[in-house]
Amino acid sequence: MAQVTMYCTSVCPYCVRAEMLLKQRGVAEIHKIFIDRDPEQRAVMMERTGRRTVPQIYIGERHIGGFDDLSALDRAAGLVPLLQA
Template identity: 45%
Template sequence: MANVEIYTKAWCGYCARAKKLLDSKGIDYQDYDITMGGPKREEMLERAPGRTTVPQIFIDGRHVGGSDDLMQLDREGRLDELLAG
């Protein structure tokens, strides 16, 4: 099983959509809430250069993008392969 990390903020519809997809697949993930900023926000900015919006999603350390990118991977049938590890 892949190691999945997701940077989110409270009341973020895109974050909720991405987590719902992962939940529907039975995937455990580490959720980093950066609503109030802090070191995890800085970490996200370093790991995903040029990306300031949430969610930002990483699978096995690889940046896969945001919610729309995750949905696209699923539509293309590539997400399950990445999640298998």
């Protein structure tokens, strides 16, 4: 199973939904980076992704985007193969 990293905040409903979807697809562990607890990580996230919103999800080194992007990838049957790569 590929490493999943998610930039998130403690009170983000889309982060919770993204985590639920990933777990439904077999992800046992998500490396979470809480940008509300570590403001320096917000700058790192914005530099890496070019985006300001959370969640920002990486599968391996591939930037997936936010929850809507993750959900669209799943609906297109691309999420599980990417997780298993």
